[in-house]
Amino acid sequence: MNGPNSAPLDTRVVIGSAVLRNPTIAASGCYNRGAEFGAIVDVSRYGAVTLKSITRHPRLGNDMPRIATTPAGMLNAIGLQGPGIEYFLTHEAPKLTSVPTAVIASVAGFTVDEFADVAAAMDGLPNVVAIELDVSCPNVDREGECFAAEATSLARVVEAVKSRVKLPVIPKLMPNVADLKPIARAAQEAGADAVSLINAVRGMVIDVVRARPMLANRSGGLTGPAIRPIAVHAIWEVAQTITIPIIGIGGVEKGSDALEFLFAGATAIGIGTANFRDPLVHVKVTEAIELEMQRRGASSVGQLTGLAHPGFAGKPGARGAPVATKETQA
């Protein structure tokens, strides 16, 4: 057991070749470089921050309104507003040297080539340790079906990106699919170094005064604690299907939520909308994980991963969850 006099806890986690100082990761679209949050909290207490997704061309994004508040969460439809990769490389990338923690770049695209080209341009930028793929965009080559909705499309994107970059590649899976397991398996077989899940859940709010959808885009992505049980279940299922690390994302707002994710099989914890309520959420989550490590005598965070699965071996350093059992029905 780690007592008061034992060595400091090792909170590091490994995602492919990337070593993060702790398992908390600011989720894409909610934090970017952390510059805005840096004025009020210590961004270096994050294990990593994920940049806002970058596309090949500049995008003005969706019309307003883009945000609606919902019970225990928020609906958003920003529409991938961003400067495009060229402007990003000249104006934004140089600022990455001042980010006080590891950076995960996020790439969005509408074709396989766009993903590969933009990811290749991100490979090797200062502080960038991994590349997340926002594969929930519609695939224009396949009548707008989302890349992450179908195993073959997803595999093609992952393979194309892997062939062009050295950094770990992390596709971000979406929950709006009939079965996440074959999609996660396709990601792993295509060479993904980890998966992050879940992306926002599709939702809608109707303005009853105007009798029209609240958002200009009509539908949006639901985030916040409202989607947390969906995320826990997705992590649980995928952890029984693949062996690469899982970055669990979806409604984490406190330490016990992060423990649910770890026990379900996550290696690291993405935190998004909760930053908008409590900018100290990452510090609280890390401290809760440290306490749990002490309580369970764990020498690494990885020993907490997958603990909720029946038959979990609990080997030191193991990623966690056992592979494929009949316990997949929840």
Add this chain to the structure above:
Amino acid sequence: MPTTSPQLQLATITSREYRPPGFWCVSIRCPDIARTAGPAQYVALDLPGGFAVRLPLGIFTVKGDDFTVLFQEWGERTTRLAHAAVGDSLTCIGPLGNQFSPPKRSGHAILAGGGLGVAALWLLARDLRAHDVKANIVIGARSADRLVGVRDLARHGFDVEVCTDDGSAGFAGTVVEKVRALRRPDVIYACGPRAMLRALCDHAEREGIDCQISMEETFGCSLGTCWGCVVPVRRGSAQGTSYPRASEEARDYDLARVCADGTVFHAKDVVWV
């Protein structure tokens, strides 16, 4: 337009006042925010209880270590704040947003507030009084019972004219009509419903008057990171996105974040779509 550095603060509710038919004025003790807040700045409040993103509210009045927020009980977050008890603690991030720029000394200003838009004008009136600026304050609402903040604004000693759409109090007509009838000012400051702001900007542009408006949108993060609360601004405007436009982009404007680039914009920069 000046900005200040926001801070995450623990604060305490020190008083709450119901103002029928559904408005509240809640006083919050938070010395660092009360003592540094400028005109049109806001705070992002987190209320104890179930999850909600922070509630952004304009800083209305300031007295010593306390500031007040003026709001309508409407959704979940405003209901929670309205019914919090004196002595309850909450956290605030603030002061957030840019500020109205003061006019030249001894100029003449009109301050126009529609509905809860008056909340952005109290600190401005205080500062204009200190700057020796002459000002008319025009406050409007649909009807007399929905006029709010009039006696608070009157405390600075400026003329306050009220307008109601139905004529149940003061001038029978809109804030914009009243402003048009007043002596031409050097600057118009305004906060209120979108239609009022648009009409005032048109008026100011026609007359060549400097006009600054504090805008409102639904915020996500309140800090400038999520891009949920954008408004269209003239291409090349200092507050907008400076990056290039895609060739297939039909919309000929840049976007600015109300929460972080605003809330105050120059009328000449705002694109009404």
